[in-house]
Amino acid sequence: MSSVLPESIQGTEHFVALNSVENFLASLYANPQVPRNVVQTVVKDMKNIFNGIHQTLKNSTIKLLSEGNISNESFNHFNNILEVLEEPFTDLGTEYKRIKYFTDLGTYIAPCEYVIDTLEYVDKLKVHSSILINFVQFSVWKKKEKNHGTQIVFPIFLFFDDYEVGNALGSHSGIHKLGAGVHSITGFVESFSSNYPCRICKMRKEDIQNQSSVDNNLIRTVEQYNLDVNEGDVSSSGIKEACIWHKVLGFNVLEQVGMDIMHDILEGVGKYDLAFLISYYIEDLKIFTLQVLNERIVCFDYGPDKGSKPCVLHIEHLRKKNIRLSASEMMSLIRYFGLLIGYLVPLNDPIWCLYILLRQILDIVTSTSLQVGPLVNLWCMRFEAKHRLSKISANTSSNRRNICKTLAIKHQLQLNNLFLKGTLGDDIESGPSKKIISNTDIKKIKEFMEIDSFESLKQCTWICIKGIKYQSKMVLTLDIDENNLPKFVLCPMGVHM
């Protein structure tokens, strides 16, 4: 990376460290709380401070020279260094110059404005109907569109979530709030203990507790919904009031309300299933104790998921068919339950099928490569984290002329800072390492790699390549074979680099 310092003083000792000016500006630009125009103010004010320092130092050296305290040579040498203070932002004094500088470096990639021909895009989507990626390709929308003849209509999405970290109603409190957020804005009852708690079907709560499949006769229909609204009896319909969104032309609450993995599985059915399974094996079959399970939960090596290691479970919660874990801890418990305790479950145990089914469902809904609209892409956790930065930038920017472009530039400036710092580079980090000396190790490595010199090889406990951490005993998917089955590989003890 080149320096912004004038060539005349490069190579001499200087007080403005190489790259420090550009790094400083890049990190200012990347800060979501600092609007771009403030960067210019900072540059201007810093220039004044530097000029002041420069002037004072220069006057002092001139005085030293005139009084014969320093040689002409020293004076010139020192003056050269002082030049930097006079113009600390030589090539970076204006926004135009700064953006050009980062662009030339290749760390800033300017956003491009595209006028998307939406109609053309929608038409294209409709032609390609084998892989469904957009809502407009689905039957629900196609049906809706038909009611509008030749008019141009577009779907609008509303995102609503009641999940808050640290909320008193959070998952650790154990209070059930499955889908209550959506129910609260669509006019359905918010309590799961009411007579008809489901917005999809009209099944009584007593029956829901025993039902394991959809009863098509009970699915809510528009006709029945309208009758229920007119009757206005919550206890016999589960509807508090007509859905306010019906004022939006073409909206239907029965067709257009989505589902969420986090609420429905991790904080919902997954919790009940596991609470049931655990209490069944502990209290009915008595094939292991809660203490054994808790010891396994605590001591198990969750590998890459160790950040969401489940806490120990309590018998009083299990007896109430509840498990108090956060959504991500619940995900780990479901994912690893078979490895934790499966070896104690008798072969062909019919109840274990319930676990296998739950595990399969979790696998499917969290998969990132399903052909038809992976649900995990609709999951709210990731979106919220990414949107947070832009929301801060939007709040601090007073420029509303083209807020999208302003935010796009900010986003790219954050990327610029990342590139400049190199924190997202192809850096390889690794844990404590030692040289490979054992002959058996060398023999094993030779089986997989053709190398002659083992001098540069090291063995370490973990290695992080491009942000992905590899550890020993990890199972990785190597490939998908011709029968669509995955090929696995087990990382040996110690990773070699």
Ligand SMILES: [Zn+2]
């Ligand atoms: Zn239902």
